[in-house]
Amino acid sequence: MSPEPTSGPATDRIARTDRLTPDGIDRTDRLTPAEVAEVLALARAAGDADGADPLDEHVLLRLRDPEAPAVHLTARTADGTLTGYAHLDVTAPAEGVGAELVVHPAYRRRGSGRALARGVVDAAPGPLRAWAHGDHPSAAALAVDLGFTRARVLWQMRRPLTAELPAPVVPDGVTLRAFRPGEDDEAWLAVNNSAFAQHPEQGKWTLDDLRVRIAEQWFDKAGFLLAVDSTTGRLLGFHWTKVHERPGSARIGEVYVLGVSPSAHRGGLGRVLTAAGLTHLRDERGLDRVMLYVDESNTAAVALYERLGFAMWSAHVNYQLG
Structure with missing residues (x-):
């Protein structure tokens, strides 16, 4: 109450x-x-x-x-x-x-x-x-x-972390490391907004949007994984994980934001970053389940997540008027 x-x-x-x-x-x-x-x-x-x-x-x-x-x-x-x-x-x-x-x-x-x-x-x-x-x-x-008209459907997909996870085999010339608050902010924002240029919400983030989340109690820089060029340090992609904890409810991890720079597409980084984040949630955070959100219409992303063991859990519907 x-x-x-x-x-x-x-x-x-x-x-x-x-x-x-x-x-x-x-x-x-x-x-x-x-x-x-x-x-x-x-x-x-x-x-x-x-x-x-x-x-x-x-x-x-x-x-x-x-x-x-x-x-x-x-x-x-x-x-x-x-x-x-x-x-x-x-x-x-x-x-x-x-x-x-x-x-x-x-x-x-x-x-x-x-x-x-x-x-x-x-x-x-x-x-x-x-x-x-x-x-x-x-x-x-x-x-x-x-x-109102039904305009968009967002799926929540889930998978157990107790099932076998794909190995995060990092490509040659790529290094995975943790996000560094205050140092990686602008580079991350540039890659995020280019990776999600067509997304109605994620592609419009500002530095304030990023920093207000960094200040949240749930933020864990160790679970914010970056893929960078081993030679130049250029940011190629990222997997930002999140852990939901609420009294009376079981803890669950989230693939909070996963993105790859358009210049690094077709190199398999999306799958590698996903696997690395799931491994972190299981091994470092001790979780046994994970969720993510994806647009129903993004068939390529849905197919990737299904291949990684995710299944549709629930739907969230956007209605429009005017």
């Missing part, structure tokens, strides 16, 4: 622009730290119930950044208990507004989800892109009712 709701006059809230939507949904451009804590507790409860976190990493990072431009919608009971939350990323509204929505499991089927969704549509200053984490029929039905 969420913690006890905060109390006190609206003037105690930080730079609020409160108003009530016609559906009774509270809207603001900034949340207090106490309200952020409520939202995070609600999201944890929903994730535990659904088996899929309702808010992605991008939204969670923005929740902790009071300067991030966003619209926040909240639904509460008469006594102030938080029952639902929606986040709108309005950084670049002309390019599209990212939206995510969650309702507490104990308060579903009471209209809060539909009211929040309508509030999202009303509040969006540009075309909407809304993620449904887990391909739930209820989310699909609501999307159809509100005129």
Whole structure:
């Protein structure tokens, strides 16, 4: 359950622009730290119930950044208990507004989800892109009712690390080493953005995006593997791993970001880096399972991961409006 709701006059809230939507949904451009804590507790409860976190990493990072431009919608009971939350990323509204929505499991089927969704549509200053984490029929039905179209599907794939792993046979002239924060930042960003030039999110990272993740508690430079030219030191590719740890849940590793410079394609580095990262997660972090995310439409990547023993686990759907 969420913690006890905060109390006190609206003037105690930080730079609020409160108003009530016609559906009774509270809207603001900034949340207090106490309200952020409520939202995070609600999201944890929903994730535990659904088996899929309702808010992605991008939204969670923005929740902790009071300067991030966003619209926040909240639904509460008469006594102030938080029952639902929606986040709108309005950084670049002309390019599209990212939206995510969650309702507490104990308060579903009471209209809060539909009211929040309508509030999202009303509040969006540009075309909407809304993620449904887990391909739930209820989310699909609501999307159809509100005129959204199914635009993109992201697969979560998993494999056990207890099964045999491919050996990371490094090609001649290539060295694998750990990422060096503060030294490799700009070189990594250049390779990442060129490797993902056509990707709607990953290819637009900035140094701030990288450094805010380096500052996260989960960051482990030993699990951020770089493939470099042994002679020149030029960065050729990388495998950034991540470990998810949450009280009450089993630890699981992630192929967080895997990329190869376009100039180093067709050399087998993607497979080598994948194998090296999986070995690190098993041998150095003691994990027995791993996951990754990949676009359903990226058939080459899906085929690579299937050959490496991954299988589809769940789907996350992006719906668009406007």
